[in-house]
Amino acid sequence: MPFEELKARxxxxxxxxxxxxVSATIADLQDDLVTRLEPAPGLRWLDSATGTGETAKRAAxxxxxxxxxxxxxxxxxxxxxxxxxxxxxxxxxxxxxxxxPYGDASFDAISSSCGVMFAPDHDAVARxxxxxxxxxxxxxxxxxxxxxxxxxxxxxxxxxxxxxxxxGIGSPFDWGREEHVTELLEDGFDLxxxxxxxxxxxxxxxxxxxxxxxxxxxxxxxADSLDxxxxxxxxxxxxxxxxxxxxxxxxxxxxxxxxxxxxxx
Numbered sequence: 281m282p283f284e285e286l287k288a289r290x291x292x293x294x295x296x297x298x299x300x301x302v303s304a305t306i307a308d309l310q311d312d313l314v315t316r317l318e319p320a321p322g323l324r325w326l327d328s329a330t331g332t333g334e335t336a337k338r339a340a341x342x343x344x345x346x347x348x349x350x351x352x353x354x355x356x357x358x359x360x361x362x363x364x365x366x367x368x369x370x371x372x373x374x375x376x377x378x379x380x381p382y383g384d385a386s387f388d389a390i391s392s393s394c395g396v397m398f399a400p401d402h403d404a405v406a407r408x409x410x411x412x413x414x415x416x417x418x419x420x421x422x423x424x425x426x427x428x429x430x431x432x433x434x435x436x437x438x439x440x441x442x443x444x445x446x447x448g449i450g451s452p453f454d455w456g457r458e459e460h461v462t463e464l465l466e467d468g469f470d471l472x473x474x475x476x477x478x479x480x481x482x483x484x485x486x487x488x489x490x491x492x493x494x495x496x497x498x499x500x501x502x503a504d505s506l507d508x509x510x511x512x513x514x515x516x517x518x519x520x521x522x523x524x525x526x527x528x529x530x531x532x533x534x535x536x537x538x539x540x541x542x543x544x545x
Contacts, residue, residue, distance in 0.1 A: 283400045286449060287351060287376065290398065295354025296504075297495040300332040300362070303393075305491075309422050309478040309537065310335045310393050316541060317389045317420045319344040326387040326412065328377045329395025333359030333370065339391070340368045347382070349375045350395070352497075378404035385414040394430075394537070397423040397455035402464055410468035413544040419469065421540040422476075425456035428536045429480075429521070433492070436517050437502055440510055456538040469542030476539050482531040485522035489515055 303310075314335060319325060321343030327336040330348035332355050340346040340363070348370055350356050356372050363370045375381050377392075377399045390413055399405045409419055424430040431453045454460040458473045465471060482488045492499040493515070503511055525533040 283378075283449070286400045287378075291351045291353065293352075293501045294331075294350075294398075294497040295352040296497045297500045298358070299355055299495060299497060300334070300358055301491060301495040303332055303334045305480055306393060306478050307334070309476070310338060312476065313391055313393055313420050313422050313539065314338040314342070316539070317391060317418055319389070323388045324386065325389045325391070326380075326382070327395075328380070328390060328392045328409070329397075329399065330359060330372070331355050331393075331395060333363060333372060335391050335393045336370050336372075337363060337366065337368055339389070340370050344389070347371045347373065347387075349373045349377065349380065351376055351399075378408060380408045380412050382412050384411055385417075386412045388414060388417045390417070390419045391421075393422050394424060396421065397452040400449045402450050402454065402460075406464035406468075410465065410544070413468075415544050417544045419465075419540070419542040419544070421455065421461070421538075423455035423461075423538050423540070424453055425475070425536045425538055426451070426453040428453070428456065429525075429533055430535050431456075432521060433499070433518070436514070436521065437499065440502060440506060440514050456536075458538065461538070461540050465540070465542055469544055471540060471542045474539040474541070476537055478535045478537060480522075480525075480531065480533040480535055482522065482533075485519045485526060485531055488522040488531060488533075489518050492518070 319339040319342035323344040325344040325346045327348040336348035493503045
């Protein structure tokens with residue numbers, strides 16, 4: 281089944297580099313998302329597709345009772361280690377956002393920072409978000425828009441991929457469209473949308489390439505698979521994109537995203 285094959289690949293690809301370095305570049309997005317969901321002591325909180333757990337840690341620092349889940353074991357290992365180093369009690373589980381291992385109405389708040397958007401079965405993700413959120417509970421999903429510079433990176437990378445995605449796999453950037461999210465979640469949630477921007481700040485465009493080609497699983501996996509010539513062309517196009525946003529003092533690249541907030545009916 282295409283979904284299962286792709287998810288098995290994701291569980292490895294996303295853990296191939298130190299993703300926490302990339303996650304640190306969306307700290308502004310994570311801060312805003314957690315603030316809007318109002319973490320508090322005793323609040324039962326799920327961070328789905330948690331990555332290395334940066335959003336989960338923010339909620340835990342505010343006293344919420346936090347569970348973080350991700351499909352990539354390597355990322356969960358990092359999240360557990362970092363939470364322990366900080367003295368935070370967070371339950372981190374290896375698992376699938378399309379089939380959450382939690383009971384119905386288990387959580388008061390559910391977050392995802394550019395995470396669940398990469399699960400291939402959008403309908404399954406939506407069903408699970410609806411199922412595990414209690415009536416009156418809230419969700420917050422930050423997802424890159426289709427016209428974002430992050431989407432442009434993926435379009436560049438697609439030119440170097442050996443094959444297109446399997447049939448039936450939706451674009452992750454559809455989660456950045458109000459119409460798509462409404463179709464997925466309107467039966468279970470009252471929704472509101474905010475179009476926002478996260479700024480990537482780098483000393484130079486080459487530094488962005490170094491970061492993504494060593495630490496961002498999809499880019500690293502692709503770059504490592506290419507022969508010298510195609511890899512250099514990928515690097516050139518990646519650097520060229522980021523150089524457009526160099527104002528003379530370094531790269532300041534705006535990255536647009538859709539913040540979906542929902543209250544469970």
